[in-house]
Amino acid sequence: MTSSTNALDRTNYLNATKGFMSWFWTIDHKRLGLMYLWSVVGCFILGGMFAMKIRLTLSGDVDFASQTAEQMNAYNNAFTVHGAVMIFLVIIPSIPAALGNFVVPMMLGTKDVAFPKLNRFSYHLWLIGAILFVTTLFVGNLDTGWTFYPPYSTGYTDVSVITAVLGAFILGFSSIFTGLNFIVTIHKMRPPQMTWFKMPLFLWAIYATAVIQILATPVIGISLLLILVEKTMQIGIFTPELGGDPVFFQHLFWFYSHPAVYIMILPGMGVMSELFATFSRKPIFGYKSIALSSIAIAIFSFIVWGHHMFVSGQSELMSIIFSALTFSVAVPSAIKVFNWIATMYKGSIAFTTPMLYGLSIIWLFGIGGLTGLFLATLGTDVHFHDTYFVVAHFHYVMVGSALFGFLGGIFYWWPKMYGRMVDNKWSKIACIMSFVGFNMTFMPQFIGGAHGMPRRYAAYGPSAGFDGYNEASTLGAMVLMTGLFLALGTLLWSLKKGKKAPANPWGGVTLEWQTPSPPPEHNFEIDPPVVGDPYDMSLFEWKGEEEGFLPVNPRPDDPCVANVQPS
Amino acid sequence: MIPIALLPFLLQHTQGDFWFPSQASRNASSVDELFYFIFYVSLFAFITIVLATIIFAVRYRRSRVGMNPEDSPHHSTKIEIVWSVIPSMFMVVMFWYGFKDYVAVRTIPANAYEIQVKAKKWDWRFVYPEGVESYGGNVDMNDGGEGLVVPMGRPVSVRLESSDVLHSFYVPDFRVKMDAVPGRYNSAWFEATEPGVYPLYCAEYCGTRHSRMLSQVVVKSEEDFQAWLKSQAVDLASLPPAEAGKQLFQKNGCTACHSLTGTPGVGPALDGKYGTTETLADGSTVTIDDNYIRESLLDPNAKIVANFAPSMPSFAAQLSADEISYLIAFIKSLNE
Numbered sequence: 016m017t018s019s020t021n022a023l024d025r026t027n028y029l030n031a032t033k034g035f036m037s038w039f040w041t042i043d044h045k046r047l048g049l050m051y052l053w054s055v056v057g058c059f060i061l062g063g064m065f066a067m068k069i070r071l072t073l074s075g076d077v078d079f080a081s082q083t084a085e086q087m088n089a090y091n092n093a094f095t096v097h098g099a100v101m102i103f104l105v106i107i108p109s110i111p112a113a114l115g116n117f118v119v120p121m122m123l124g125t126k127d128v129a130f131p132k133l134n135r136f137s138y139h140l141w142l143i144g145a146i147l148f149v150t151t152l153f154v155g156n157l158d159t160g161w162t163f164y165p166p167y168s169t170g171y172t173d174v175s176v177i178t179a180v181l182g183a184f185i186l187g188f189s190s191i192f193t194g195l196n197f198i199v200t201i202h203k204m205r206p207p208q209m210t211w212f213k214m215p216l217f218l219w220a221i222y223a224t225a226v227i228q229i230l231a232t233p234v235i236g237i238s239l240l241l242i243l244v245e246k247t248m249q250i251g252i253f254t255p256e257l258g259g260d261p262v263f264f265q266h267l268f269w270f271y272s273h274p275a276v277y278i279m280i281l282p283g284m285g286v287m288s289e290l291f292a293t294f295s296r297k298p299i300f301g302y303k304s305i306a307l308s309s310i311a312i313a314i315f316s317f318i319v320w321g322h323h324m325f326v327s328g329q330s331e332l333m334s335i336i337f338s339a340l341t342f343s344v345a346v347p348s349a350i351k352v353f354n355w356i357a358t359m360y361k362g363s364i365a366f367t368t369p370m371l372y373g374l375s376i377i378w379l380f381g382i383g384g385l386t387g388l389f390l391a392t393l394g395t396d397v398h399f400h401d402t403y404f405v406v407a408h409f410h411y412v413m414v415g416s417a418l419f420g421f422l423g424g425i426f427y428w429w430p431k432m433y434g435r436m437v438d439n440k441w442s443k444i445a446c447i448m449s450f451v452g453f454n455m456t457f458m459p460q461f462i463g464g465a466h467g468m469p470r471r472y473a474a475y476g477p478s479a480g481f482d483g484y485n486e487a488s489t490l491g492a493m494v495l496m497t498g499l500f501l502a503l504g505t506l507l508w509s510l511k512k513g514k515k516a517p518a519n520p521w522g523g524v525t526l527e528w529q530t531p532s533p534p535p536e537h538n539f540e541i542d543p544p545v546v547g548d549p550y551d552m553s554l555f556e557w558k559g560e561e562e563g564f565l566p567v568n569p570r571p572d573d574p575c576v577a578n579v580q581p582s
Numbered sequence: 583m584i585p586i587a588l589l590p591f592l593l594q595h596t597q598g599d600f601w602f603p604s605q606a607s608r609n610a611s612s613v614d615e616l617f618y619f620i621f622y623v624s625l626f627a628f629i630t631i632v633l634a635t636i637i638f639a640v641r642y643r644r645s646r647v648g649m650n651p652e653d654s655p656h657h658s659t660k661i662e663i664v665w666s667v668i669p670s671m672f673m674v675v676m677f678w679y680g681f682k683d684y685v686a687v688r689t690i691p692a693n694a695y696e697i698q699v700k701a702k703k704w705d706w707r708f709v710y711p712e713g714v715e716s717y718g719g720n721v722d723m724n725d726g727g728e729g730l731v732v733p734m735g736r737p738v739s740v741r742l743e744s745s746d747v748l749h750s751f752y753v754p755d756f757r758v759k760m761d762a763v764p765g766r767y768n769s770a771w772f773e774a775t776e777p778g779v780y781p782l783y784c785a786e787y788c789g790t791r792h793s794r795m796l797s798q799v800v801v802k803s804e805e806d807f808q809a810w811l812k813s814q815a816v817d818l819a820s821l822p823p824a825e826a827g828k829q830l831f832q833k834n835g836c837t838a839c840h841s842l843t844g845t846p847g848v849g850p851a852l853d854g855k856y857g858t859t860e861t862l863a864d865g866s867t868v869t870i871d872d873n874y875i876r877e878s879l880l881d882p883n884a885k886i887v888a889n890f891a892p893s894m895p896s897f898a899a900q901l902s903a904d905e906i907s908y909l910i911a912f913i914k915s916l917n918e
Contacts, residue, residue: 079722084848087790160787166764167747167789171703171893255765261748262763295642296649298656326750326759328768331688335681342673346666353665356631359638361654363647366639374635381631385624392676394616394683398757401750401785465601465617467754469783472793476722479781557649 020518020561020575022531023434031536042131043536047138048117049432052425055109056503058145062100063499067492068093070456072473074489075482079474090473091158098161099152099179103186104145106413107275109421110282111228112141112193115221118428119197121527122215124206124545126537129199133192141189148182151175160471162272165253165264169245177246180239187232187239190278194228197221208545215525215549216292216305220285223309227274227281227316235271238264262327269320277316279413281309283420284351287373290423291355293523294370295362298550301354308347315344325396334393341391348384352377367521368442372423375450379415383408386461403484404464407457415453422446422502430516434533435509442505448498455491459484517563518575525549529566531575540574598755606780606801607756608773609687614757616679623672687758690771694739697730701742701749701762702895704791705835706730706782714814715833720781720796725837729798730782732774733807739771745895750786753799761786774801789893790848791838818908827912830905834897842916849894850887853916860887875910 028045038046072090116134120127128134151157155175159168168176201222205214241252242264251257253264292299299305321329321337355377364370386408389395399405430436460468463484468475475481519528527534529543546554555564569576598604601621605611642651698709708716708730718727732738742751742762749762751770760770784795802810818826831837839849850860855870868874868885877884879901882894901909 084790087793091787091790091792158789164748164787167787171747171789260765262766295651296644297651297654300655301657301662303657304662325684327761328763328766331684334684338680338684339677342670342677345673346670349669350662350666352631354662356634356638357661359635359642361651362638362642363644363649363651364639364642365644374639377635378632381628385628388620388624388673388676389617392616392620392680394613394680394687395620396680397684397687397759398613398754400759401752402754462601466598466603467752467781467783469752469785471787474793476720476796478721553650 020531020563020565021434021515022533022535023515025531026535027434027531027533028536028538029433029533040135042127042135044116044120044127044131044134045432045534045538047134048113048115050138051108051113051116051141052432054142054145055105055113058100058104058149061149062097062105063496065093065097065100067496069097070485070489070492073475073485075486077474079476082474087473088156088158091160091471092152092156094471095157095160096152099148099157099183101413102161102275102279103148103183106279106417106421107186107190108141108193109279109418110286110424111197111221111224111278112137112190114286114421114424114428115193115197115282117432118527119200119218119221120204121431121530121534121538122218122525123200123204123209124526124539124543125200125204126539128196129203130196134196137189137192137196140185140192144182144185144187144189147178147185151178151182155179162268163239163242163264164268165242165245165259165261166255169242169254170256174246177243180243184236184239187236190228191232194225194232197225198229201225206542206545208547212303212306213545213547213549214306216288216299216302216309217282217285217525219306219309220281220288223313224278224281224285227278227313231271231274231278231317234267235275238267238271241267262324262329265324265327266320266329269323270317273320273323274313274316276409276412277312279417280420281312283376283417283424284309286420286424286427287351287355287376289523289525290369290373290427291358292550292552293427293521294365294367294373295358296365296522296552297358297362298548298552299354300357300360301350302550304350305354308350311347312344315340315347319344322391322396325393326400338391338393338396342388345384345388345391348380352381352384365521366443367426368437368439368446369423369427369521371443371446372419372426375446376416376419376423379411379419379450379453383411383415386411398467399464401470402464403460403468403470406470407460407464410457410460415457419449422449425506427521428527429506429509430520431527431532431534433510433513434516434531435513436516436520437505437509437513441508442502445498445501445505448501449495450498452491452494452496452498456488456495457491459487459491463488514562517561519555519564520562522552522555522557522564524551524554528555528564529573529575541570541572544570603754604776604778604780605755606774606776606778607753607758608775609683610755610757610775612683612686616676616683619679620676623676627669687770690739690769691737694737694771695733696739696741697732699730699740699742699751699762701744701751701784701795702835703746703789703838703893704784704795705838706751706784706795706797707833707835710811712811712815714811716814717797717833717835718837719798719800721779721798723794723796726832727797729779729800731800731802731807731810733804734774734777734801735804737771737773739769742768742770747788748786749784749788749795752783752785753780754783755780756799759785774799777801777803794838819904823908823911824915825912826905827908827910827915830901830909831912834900839894846890849890852913856914856917862886863888872910875913876906879906879909 157175251259253259319341322341468481516532526543558565700707718725719729744762744764752759756772780799782797841851842853880898883892
């Protein structure tokens with residue numbers, strides 16, 4: 016039986032035009048979103064390969080005593096590539112550029128973003144930056160770490176820094192343009208009935224993210240250019256021999272890169288809010304505080320960067336102020352978690368694949384957030400700084416929360432993107448496997464780090480006593496990798512074999528669910544009705560014969576309903 | 583299953599506990615106490631979160647409550663204030679004790695015994711006020727050094743300097759860490775409380791052999807420390823030149839890049855090289871003689887043997903004319 020609110024057999028955005036150029040030169044935000052999605056997935060596999068290289072090296076592939084300089088360089092290159100690819104090419108564009116592009120205009124009930132051509136330009140810029148970046152990483156043996164700290168990056172390593180920095184610079188512009196586009200779109204293209212506080216929380220999160228992208232990214236752009244200028248023209252900015260100050264770079268770098276952490280996590284939080292409302296079939300608890308906490312996080316994110324530098328030699332007073340300010344970010348983050356949990360209270364909770372990712376994130380972000388307290392606290396951070404405790408902490412936030420949020424979002428909007436349902440059983444097994452594998456990988460790193468295991472070491476001496484942690488971690492990474500490939504497999508399988516998806520498989524009330532799956536070229540055949548509360552679940556009811564949800568009071572011209580034929 | 587996976591680690595460290603290495607400095611115990619305070623508060627918060635999600639997920643599962651849940655409040659100012667203010671109060675406590683610990687760690691006592699710690703790629707050198715120098719010593723490195731030997735029960739400050747890139751002085755058993763930044767001096771201090779040998783790591787990434795920038799701290803009783811200081815005060819001029827050169831070779835950390843066993847590292851191996859002819863990157867050749875060694879110490883990038891990177895710093899400021907002669911004598915002696 017095919018669902019009649021499915022549009023795979025009708026003209027939709029996927030089959031309206033054909034050929035390479037119809038995708039490559041498209042200005043359709045949905046197609047651009049999908050292109051970002053697959054580009055990001057490709058980069059994720061690349062970054063993941065280097066993660067496995069790191070794990071295999073550390074779990075005894077290479078003996079401490081006999082490791083050669085080439086092998087150490089290969090390891091240093093691997094952690095640099097892993098970090099740089101995962102941050103600049105995977106997590107930063109993941110939700111905002113891939114899911115955001117696909118979802119934002121539809122959530123607003125519009126045809127496209129405010130500047131569709133700028134949107135296309137953003138993607139092409141991203142592609143150029145990505146190609147430049149990846150080529151450099153492969154050809155040039157970049158080994159500075161993703162942080163590019165001088166004077167190592169300016170005076171002591173090869174010229175691949177120059178092209179890598181240029182690549183990151185171009186990627187930054189792509190990010191700025193995307194943010195600009197979303198801000199204008201959200202300001203100017205909301206339907207008249209949708210006031211700020213009637214906006215879906217995903218839009219609030221994307222909005223807050225876009226603000227950070229626009230304000231912070233130029234700073235990393237400038238800092239990276241200064242590295243370039245210093246490296247090529249020997250102008251003393253960061254290098255002490257030339258009269259510069261290496262700690263100055265750390266200030267500039269973290270002034271962007273700490274807010275960037277929230278560029279990564281805020282969109283994931285936005286996805287979480289959608290998941291918890293839809294799959295509890297209940298309005299989100301504390302809508303306003305979730306919405307405003309996104310803005311609070313965006314603002315606070317700019318005044319905490321100095322907590323990366325407690326042992327760098329910055330003044331004690333600065334460290335103390337930054338420590339106090341850092342705790343301020345914890346409050347809005349905690350508020351969000353409590354609100355998501357409260358949303359479940361007296362709801363009707365469906366254990367779908369996206370919701371399993373949502374529930375995983377509550378726990379993983381719980382651990383990631385709470386371990387942040389040890390690092391915000393001055394006394395304990397001095398010991399934990401630059402150890403695996405920090406590595407584990409930020410993986411819990413960036414992978415366990417941001418990346419799992421991306422996966423949850425993919426599984427949530429996949430039926431809308433491709434008009435197909437993903438196999439329920441196998442995609443849940445994949446999620447649980449990733450969850451278990453993730454914890455097996457990073458839990459041991461907390462303990463190793465607390466015992467003093469330093470970061471970015473190509474090998475640990477046999478007497479250091481860190482081998483057990485590393486072996487457990489590598490085992491976990493294998494499980495995690497298997498889970499992630501299985502998840503990808505279920506997605507690809509669904510494209511051919513998946514059941515056809517109805518317009519609204521989950522019962523979401525936000526506007527993207529009020530158009531057929533996959534949507535027509537211009538998103539909506541009729542203007543979707545905006546009735547106020549984006550989480551008023553009573554507007555849709557379950558229809559078993561449709562295997563999806565339909566409006567309780569459909570309009571006669573609603574394409575999601577009008578074509579319903581008795582089965 | 584996670585606790586089972588962690589079991590081996592419990593047995594792994596004979597010293598210290600599940601979370602930490604041994605407490606071997608006066609500040610270590612207060613850092614650990616603060617850690618356990620945050621840990622138990624976090625554990626409580628985490629268990630609450632986990633229980634709430636499990637209980638709600640089971641109690642309100644769709645197969646049990648049906649598709650349309652009964653109405654429940656979407657907002658409660660009271661409860662939102664409670665769950666914002668209570669965590670904030672705990673965080674104020676965390677900040678306060680963290681601040682106090684930090685001030686203690688960063689305030690160097692006036693009577694501290696100051697040792698200069700010189701970091702460079704990829705070794706540590708320790709220069710004592712008495713003129714004695716020490717280096718290396720990590721048990722896994724087998725570099726013949728003794729490491730940072732310090733007296734017990736007396737505050738010791740380390741003045742950190744770097745002659746190339748960023749490094750970081752890290753002794754986990756002391757809970758002490760501080761970056762060595764080129765172009766400025768940073769300081770840290772500790773008071774060792776237990777005699778023993780503790781690993782010293784470089785915690786800031788510094789290039790190829792970052793993972794080999796290892797040393798150790800040796801804590802000795804005051805008496806033993808004084809005896810050690812005396813034994814170290816060697817007059818190089820009283821030794822045979824090659825022997826004096828050997829000591830300089832080790833003290834200056836030359837072994838980090840130049841092996842004496844034939845396998846090239848970051849730099850060429852030096853055994854059996856004296857008198858041989860090497861090809862440079864531009865195809866010209868050079869004979870390894872006294873003048874070439876001297877030039878390579880003072881201006882290392884002038885003539886680099888093919889296939890090696892220009893990564894050696896100049897030793898012009900560190901070595902006297904006599905010391906250069908000793909080193910030449912030592913390298914010559916490697917041919918025998």
